[in-house]
Amino acid sequence: MSYELPKVPYDYDALEPAIDEQTMNIHHNKHHAGYTKKLNNAVEGYADLKGLSAESLLENLNSLDVSEEDRKAIRQNGGGYVNHRLFWEIMGPEKDVDEDLVADIEDEFGSVDTFKDEFAQAASGVFGSGWAWLVRNSDDKLEVYSTANQDSPYLNGYTPVIGLDVWEHAYYLEHQNERGSYIDAWWDVLKLLP
Ligand code: MN3
Numbered sequence: 725m726s727y728e729l730p731k732v733p734y735d736y737d738a739l740e741p742a743i744d745e746q747t748m749n750i751h752h753n754k755h756h757a758g759y760t761k762k763l764n765n766a767v768e769g770y771a772d773l774k775g776l777s778a779e780s781l782l783e784n785l786n787s788l789d790v791s792e793e794d795r796k797a798i799r800q801n802g803g804g805y806v807n808h809r810l811f812w813e814i815m816g817p818e819k820d821v822d823e824d825l826v827a828d829i830e831d832e833f834g835s836v837d838t839f840k841d842e843f844a845q846a847a848s849g850v851f852g853s854g855w856a857w858l859v860r861n862s863d864d865k866l867e868v869y870s871t872a873n874q875d876s877p878y879l880n881g882y883t884p885v886i887g888l889d890v891w892e893h894a895y896y897l898e899h900q901n902e903r904g905s906y907i908d909a910w911w912d913v914l915k916l917l918p
Contacts, residue, residue, distance in 0.1 A: 726767065727778060729760045730809050738817040742909035744898040752812070755893055759804030759874070766790075766797035778802045782878035803874035807855060810887050816915035825885065825916055829858075832866040836917055839868070843888070846870045847907050850890050858886040886916065 732752050737745035767773045770790055773781065781788065781802050788795060826836060833839035839858070846868050847856035854872040859882035861867055866885070871877065877884040888910060895906035911917070 726774065727760055727763050727805060729757050730812065732812045734815075734817055739815060739913045741898070742906075742913045743815075743895070747893075747895065747897045751808075751889075751893060756804070756808040759801045759808065762797060763801040763805045766794045766801060770794075778806045779878050782806065782876050783881070785879060799879065800874050803876040803879070806876055806878065807874055807884075807887055807889070810884055811889055814886055814916055815913045817913070818915065819918065820915040821918050822916045826918070828866055829917075840911060840917075842868050843886070844904075844907050847888050847890050848904060853891040856888045856890060857882070857884055859884050886914065 729752075732748065735745075736748035736752070739748065763778065767781070767790075770788075772789060781798050785795060785799055785802075788798070790798065829836055829839045833842065843856055843858060847870065850856065850870045850872070852872070854870055854875070856870045857868065857877050859867050859869065859877045861882055867882070869877075871879075877887075888907070890903060890907075892901075895903065899906040899909070
């Protein structure tokens with residue numbers, strides 16, 4: 725297996741009550757593990773792709789010499805693979821504020837609260853399944869946007885900094901259909917920002 729399911733760097737119950745233990749367990753062991761397995765299946769048989777990071781697969785998706793079926797599988801599962809890996813990393817039971825990021829957010833958005841409002845709007849506005857993102861564009865400038873399904877910012881030439889999974893599988897057990905309640909609670913477990 726080229727791509728391995730990363731460990732979650734805290735206990736599954738560590739993010740309660742924002743994210744409950746059962747959701748974390750299923751999300752990591754079923755959903756993320758599934759994307760990882762299907763990504764490996766999609767690249768199997770392409771010697772040229774061996775050793776490429778999942779990020780490079782996505783950045784160069786359109787030029788990969790693969791079948792259209794496998795290109796689609798790499799887009800979906802490669803996205804699912806890298807999106808969730810970032811998601812686990814940026815959360816935690818305790819704040820570990822990234823002061824450089826805070827300064828850049830203040831420069832770009834005026835304040836952390838203004839950024840949070842804009843980001844929450846992007847997250848609320850995702851129709852169906854997808855992600856809200858804070859990314860750095862090719863000029864290293866911060867931008868907020870959203871993607872559908874498991875589409876990764878790397879597909880658009882962006883580098884993701886913060887990502888929020890707004891698929892129902894991410895919040896339904898604890899928050900049912902209340903995506904807004906999940907988004908509000910999530911700022912407590914996003915460790916990077918105060
Ligand atoms: Mn998910």
